[in-house]
Amino acid sequence: MIEVNHITKLYGSQRALDDVSIKLNKGEVVGLLGPNGAGKSTLMKILTCFIPPTEGEAYVNGYSIYDNPIEVRRCIGYLPEQNPLYQEMFVREFLQFVGGIYATKGSVGGEKLNDRVEHMIDITGLRPEANKRIGMLSKGYRQRVGLAQALIHNPEVLILDEPTTGLDPNQLEEIRSLIRSVGKTKTVLLSTHIMQEVEAMCSRAIIINHGHIVDDSPISHMAAGELTAKFHKLTNR
Ligand code: ADP
Numbered sequence: 003m004i005e006v007n008h009i010t011k012l013y014g015s016q017r018a019l020d021d022v023s024i025k026l027n028k029g030e031v032v033g034l035l036g037p038n039g040a041g042k043s044t045l046m047k048i049l050t051c052f053i054p055p056t057e058g059e060a061y062v063n064g065y066s067i068y069d070n071p072i073e074v075r076r077c078i079g080y081l082p083e084q085n086p087l088y089q090e091m092f093v094r095e096f097l098q099f100v101g102g103i104y105a106t107k108g109s110v111g112g113e114k115l116n117d118r119v120e121h122m123i124d125i126t127g128l129r130p131e132a133n134k135r136i137g138m139l140s141k142g143y144r145q146r147v148g149l150a151q152a153l154i155h156n157p158e159v160l161i162l163d164e165p166t167t168g169l170d171p172n173q174l175e176e177i178r179s180l181i182r183s184v185g186k187t188k189t190v191l192l193s194t195h196i197m198q199e200v201e202a203m204c205s206r207a208i209i210i211n212h213g214h215i216v217d218d219s220p221i222s223h224m225a226a227g228e229l230t231a232k233f234h235k236l237t238n239r
Contacts, residue, residue: 003027004049004159004189009058011044011213018044019055020213028158031185033200033221034193035229036210037237042193043083045210046161049191050080062159076104079152083163083193087147089137096136097122097150104155111156122150127176141168149177153184160184162192166199178203197230211237 004026011019019041026032034042047053049060051071059066065073088096097119101110110118123132126146131139136147145168152160165181166174181190181203194200200207201221207229209217216236221229 003061003063004191005061006045006049007059007061009045009048009055009060011041011048011053012056017213019048022058022210022213022215024208024215024218026189026191028189029186030206031181031190031192031204033204033207034191034210035195035197035200035207035233036193038195040210040237041213042210043163044213046080046082046163046191046193049074050078050161051075052082076155077158079155079157079160081148081152081160081162081165085144085148087136087144087151090135092135093128093132093139093147094119094123096147097154100151101154111154118154122154125153125180126150127173142170142173145169146173146177149180158188160188160190160192162190164194165192166194166196197233201229209233209236 006022006024009019009022010017022045034045036042048055048067049062051067051074059068062074063077065077067074091099098115101115101119104110105115108115113121123129126149128143128146128150131143136144139147145165149165152162166177169177181192204221206220208215209232217232
């Protein structure tokens, strides 16, 4: 569960977010749509405790980003924009490293660390590339490594900043279906520029423009093309 209450973020005099409030429940995959500079990444960075808001409060699974930032981080899996990875590490080695950070008594995400790593390699389709250095991988496979590290501790909340960037059409379908399936039991907030992506993966779409939420609607109620039309209208194009 994610609750955002009246969050404002100023960068100097610029309002990147202006009095944003939203609530996301378990089992929802929510698409955050908006033109470049709308404030999507800023909201995600605040929810993952990377940066503080200027005003307002947010809770992740009931934990405050101010009072319980460690618990917030523990229950979130985060794939940041640009997907920063250690290029010199091998895929399996990197996942063991990230899993090791979350592990307690050798277990992570309900499994032994090594089993969990193999499980993540399987569900993200990384098996053929698991013994390669991350720097040698294609963009699509690096994106899978980013998703695997976000999922490794079986977090209840997933925050994915443009998770399907750089994927080819086959990879796109696989990753979309992975996100849909993990979304059944988690709360997922993902950002994208691609309208079809939201229609394919999300149960709800939030449109943000100049730091304001300008629409928040369930996808199931929308006719084909309605989301695109709404996006253009509400973001002044
Ligand atoms: P989006 O993810 O929707 O493209 P961002 O959240 O990255 O938007 O950015 C929102 C606005 O805030 C943009 O105008 C951007 O230039 C500005 N911004 C983002 N980060 C910083 C920063 N660290 N310092 C100053 N301005 C920033």
